[in-house]
């Protein structure tokens with residue numbers, strides 16, 4: 315099919331938010347849309363890879379928030395697609411905390427320490443809430459304070475529990491909308507087709523596909539956008555390979571990490587309020603390291619899926635999971651690192667990481683365990699199309715920053731998990747943000763059309779009056795003419811065949 319060189323909408327990024335945005339546009343009759351994706355596949359941070367004979371999820375791995383008062387839309391999509399999942403029971407993880415000599419902390423100590431950490435975090439949260447209420451009440455411009463519990467935590471077990479509570483966003487402490495609305499259960503994707511299969515299923519509804527491959531020319535892979543020239547009249551997008559695309563509107567779905575980097579240049583530059591909001595948003599780095607073993611040497615069975623390593627350095631190979639529940643007999647362990655530990659490991663060789671991980675496992679299980687035969691270390695921080703794993707707003711965010719992060723600039727509309735006020739950081743946040751952004755854009759397109767036809771009428775009325783077929787314009791109509799804003803006048807010129815002033 316041939317599409318005009320200037321399309322209605324360009325969507326930059328084909329992760330879940332870009333795909334859900336495109337689907338809403340298509341359902342509403344806007345199908346001259348071009349999707350520009352920097353990598354060679356759709357999915358973004360939903361990404362599977364073959365490792366150790368099974369399909370592992372390097373990015374999002376769980377449907378978080380299930381079993382609550384409202385249905386999680388991703389849970390529904392997964393059910394429709396028949397994706398296999400398995401329930402993750404984190405509640406027992408606190409009873410599998412190992413010290414450096416391989417002894418499990420007695421359950422009484424583990425429970426008490428856990429409760430102490432929860433109480434202290436809740437206390438900190440209350441203080442923070444009060445502070446933020448006062449700030450918001452005073453229209454204060456100060457940043458929300460982050461919970462700072464770690465400074466008072468000293469022992470390895472306290473640090474390990476703190477890591478579990480905060481870096482895994484456990485629902486016990488924080489009123490996270492995902493768990494409040496959708497429920498506290500988490501289900502891990504355990505399907506060879508991968509989490510991103512949901513995106514292919516969604517894309518099939520509006521893109522031409524054959525035998526599971528998207529062949530539609532509106533999806534353009536390996537197109538790294540580097541420049542956006544924008545005005546109130548449209549947007550011109552330039553890619554790294556020198557191609558230029560024009561559209562009436564752009565939906566920009568790149569991650570917050572990419573927005574903070576220098577990958578994209580905006581001409582004119584983004585306004586200060588936008589840059590500030592982007593800068594203020596924290597980026598979380600979350601790394602799942604996969605290790606394949608010749609045989610299983612860890613405990614399995616009920617309550618044993620997760621185990622914790624308590625080290626004096628917070629977050630040092632703390633959180634472990636075996637993949638036997640998802641893939642029995644796979645003999646794969648996963649250890650999760652975050653933030654500074656993630657960045658440190660990304661910067662070193664995989665051999666060095668393997669050496670560190672094996673030393674930790676030998677602390678826990680003794681010197682006779684076998685070496686891992688393979689390792690997979692994703693590098694989300696160093697990936698220039700991601701620059702991190704997901705956005706991390708303070709628990710009680712500054713609402714103005716939230717508003718500004720998603721507010722459009724000229725004809726550029728922003729979407730992605732970081733623009734989801736309630737569900738940022740999650741797959742469902744990305745999905746719902748794409749839908750919201752497209753709905754806002756459709757509304758803007760409708761208004762734009764109305765403005766155009768009003769302006770056309772205003773222009774035609776005096777001409778027709780001169781020919782005698784209509785009465786002369788009333789003073790009110792004339793004064794309306796002066797109310798026309800600049801873009802409307804430019805459209806008018808476009809209608810009369812005068813080249814558009816901008817773009």
Ligand SMILES: Cc1cc2nc3c(=O)[nH]c(=O)nc-3n(C[C@H](O)[C@H](O)[C@H](O)COP(=O)(O)OP(=O)(O)OC[C@H]3O[C@@H](n4cnc5c(N)ncnc54)[C@H](O)[C@@H]3O)c2cc1C
Nearest residue numbers: 327329330331352358359374375376539730731740741744
């Ligand atoms: C390790 C990890 C674990 C996670 N775990 C979970 C989990 O268990 N559960 C959960 O719900 N969520 C999880 N998440 C978060 C979830 O993956 C994201 O919130 C969601 O996938 C984001 O979707 P998105 O469309 O907003 O962004 P993305 O998926 O990042 O899509 C943006 C797209 O833009 C493209 N792009 C970037 N720059 C350019 C450019 N210049 N030109 C063109 N294209 C560009 C990227 O390649 C990408 O495809 C995890 C994320 C990570 C990384």
